Amino acid sequence: MYRLESELVKDFIRLLPISKVFSSRNRFVLEFDYSRGRTDVVLLSSDNKVIAFEAKLTRWRDALHQAYRNQCFANCSYVVLPEETSYIAMQYESIFKKRNIGICQVTPSELVFMLVPTPVTPLQSWLNDKAHQTLKNEGIKCSTRISTSVI
Numbered sequence: 001m002y003r004l005e006s007e008l009v010k011d012f013i014r015l016l017p018i019s020k021v022f023s024s025r026n027r028f029v030l031e032f033d034y035s036r037g038r039t040d041v042v043l044l045s046s047d048n049k050v051i052a053f054e055a056k057l058t059r060w061r062d063a064l065h066q067a068y069r070n071q072c073f074a075n076c077s078y079v080v081l082p083e084e085t086s087y088i089a090m091q092y093e094s095i096f097k098k099r100n101i102g103i104c105q106v107t108p109s110e111l112v113f114m115l116v117p118t119p120v121t122p123l124q125s126w127l128n129d130k131a132h133q134t135l136k137n138e139g140i141k142c143s144t145r146i147s148t149s150v151i
Contacts, residue, residue, distance in 0.1 A: 001108070002057055002082050008106055009040055009055050012080050015111045016043075027135050039070050040080070044135040049075040049119055050128055053104065057082060060089040067101045073127035075119045078102035090114055 002008045013028070028043040041053040052070035056063040056079065063079035070077040079101060081089055086105035089096070096103060096115055103115040122128040 001084075005040075005055055005057055008057060008080065008082055011108055012041065012053070012055065012104070012106050012111065015106070015109075037066060037069060039066070039074075042074070042131055042135065044132065048132075050122070050131045050135070051075065052077040053080045054078070055080040056085070058085055060085055064089075064096065064099065064101055068099045071100070071120065072123045073131050074122060075128075076102065076117050078104045078113075078117070080104045080106055083107050086112075086114060 009030070016028070028041055030041055031038050039052045040055045043051045043053070045051055050073060052067065052074035054063040054066040054070065054077070060079060060081055063081065067077040067079050077100075079089065081103065083105055086103055089103055093115060100117045100120060101115075102113065102117040105112040105114050
């Protein structure tokens with residue numbers, strides 16, 4: 001269905017405000033850059049939690065490792081996968097649960113949070129502070145009218 005990861009991320013961002021999990025008050029940034037990598041999407045929730053999302057078309061194991069690494073700054077971390085790949089990843093649910101990583105399935109019309117992690121205290125508070133600052137200063141408000149030029 002998706003040919004490019006950027007198409008998956010575009011649908012993910014477009015569907016966030018109507019997912020019933022996040023709201024239009026949330027702010028997000030794309031490609032949050034920190035010393036260990038670059039996270040696809042980072043969101044500031046209405047309860048002031050930093051949530052990281054790693055998107056992959058097929059390489060769910062790579063996304064799992066990246067999402068786990070994101071716990072150094074994020075309160076919650078998810079992998080974002082297209083429908084087919086998410087079903088494969090759910091066969092390894094115990095690994096995701098052991099690492100406290102969520103799974104979010106994306107289709108062109110819907111986001112499904114298949115596995116929701118428990119919020120944690122990030123391992124590096126200074127990096128969590130940097131994410132907060134970036135989200136407050138540069139973050140884009142989630143909206144049902146997000147411009148595709150942003151993505």
